[in-house]
Amino acid sequence: DPRSRNMAGSSSSSSSFATSSQSRAPSNSQPYISPLDSTWTPTSGASGASGISALSSQSSAHQASQLAPLDLGPPGYEATITLYENTSREKTVYLGPWEIIGSHNRRVVWQCTYRNERLEHFVTVPMDDIYPHTLHARHRPYTDAADMERFLTFRVPHRIRYTGEDGAVTFDGVMQVKYEFTSVDSSVRFQGDVRGKTLLDYYDVDVVWSDINSRTDRFGSVRGMGLVQRLKLWRDSYSNLHSITVFANRASRQYHEYELHWFEAEPKSKDDRARQIRLAVRGRRGSTSDLGRRFSFNRIRPRQRSVPGHGGSSGAPAANTGLEIKYLGLQFSHRDDYRRFLEAWAYAHNSDSEFQGIPFPQHRIELESPQILAMPAELDGGLQPVIEPDSGDDEEDDT
Incomplete structure (x- = not known):
């Protein structure tokens, strides 16, 4: 957890600082004033060490209370989509593997974080008439040009249906669909599957x-x-x-x-x-x-x-x-x-x-010929032997 690492880093920094302060005094003769406690000096001994430890713990706790929780998403997710964008109900949905279902009334079914959670993207137009849209690199001059493929939109609004982890549908409507993929490869594969x-x-x-x-x-x-x-x-x-x-x-x-x-x-x-x-x-x-x-x-x-x-x-x-x-x-x-x-x-x-x-x-899948399937008896019997005449006048059947 990044918050744990942040707190651990603060504690370890404070401990090393206190240890080095107790081990030896500064080279100059001026008394050292702690940035945490104006009454603390290197000559204050163990009481000073306990004081700075307490102050360090309070400071770390205060910083932790001010930090907002980091939503890093589940491991292995492919993309994100935002529902109820720019409203008080705004929600970011983490999308995992996807599947294209149907031929005419097609839809993209995304598997989400939880078992019953899924998002369905309905694509009702023919594959030749759907165009995933990405921008020119000039729109983000300080970003790699290939990275622009991660930000995918559809210029025509599509229907989205979202089912929460409890199995209840919490969103079903037409919206401007905008995906943010975690990698360029995922976006390229998705665009190909949709088209x-x-x-x-x-x-x-x-x-x-x-x-x-x-x-x-x-x-x-x-x-x-x-x-x-x-x-x-x-x-x-x-x-x-x-x-x-x-x-x-x-x-x-x-x-x-x-x-x-x-x-x-x-x-x-x-x-x-x-x-x-x-x-x-x-x-x-x-x-x-x-x-x-x-x-x-x-x-x-x-x-x-x-x-x-x-x-x-x-x-x-x-x-x-x-x-x-x-x-x-x-x-x-x-x-x-x-x-x-x-x-x-x-x-x-x-x-x-x-x-x-x-x-x-x-x-492609190659199926067996129906003519072969209609004659199983001939297959079981194998090939008929070839009858060859003897060198004499009479012919003998080898069978």
Whole structure:
């Protein structure tokens, strides 16, 4: 317990101080005045030692009474969530292992500290339409960039139901869900489980733009479609296809998701010094005759989901907004992010071209053929022997 260590540290410091004071007098001839007792001097002997011990005990007890109890949480918890935030009933819930239940009306079930205590996070939208949101490292300049993944939010309110240790439901309502994970790895795994995809990497970008939403406005100010955002690279758990997501905070205030095979493998342009690349959309204006590389404009348009309160229509396709981009521009905040993205882009794009989106589930189970199960007698009998003729005129059956 930190309070015990604090009290123990105070006591041990006082004891050593008293012992050293009794063992020898100060080198100068001036009488030493104790900071705890103005009447105490090194020549006061045992009575002085008992006096300082008593005062030290009183001081430690007074400090302990002023310290608020430290709520360190149970060992091994994965994340925390705050219920009734900014109210007198505010409560921090410590969350342990989680489990995704259901396919359509899905929910995340968190195991909490006590046996009957649990928290349920209801996710009613399809997996492709849910976007866990994390911030650019600039929002916390003195924190490691990767550490920003620990602070996870959902821009659309979700339903949360909390059951206490006594088995009674004490919270059931819609709220802005905000998790604080204990590690980046836990947050990455959780985001992947919620989306049904694997989060491969994340990159801080200064600006994201296209031919529809230009990088600068007519006054020369940087705008684009997204400014100071976190770009994420995903791999679908079913098809193994890769995609990138980014929040367009300067345009539609929606999440945009682009699949990598919608773009040409080689970037349209690169500027290593400015950390900028342009990704050209594949198949525009009949640029290729390969049927395997042709995609309709409906597939080229990114999936978008609006955020309530910003005037967007939930689930409206990009065609309704007239978004038909010819290229996607990215300017990275850090040189390391720029280099990592180029390497990941080349590898992922090559992988998507090789498999061409053929479903290949990672956690698959191979079942026995029903034809084999229907004929158990033949399996018990084994293989029939091969009848070979003798060298003579008559044939003899070996069976």
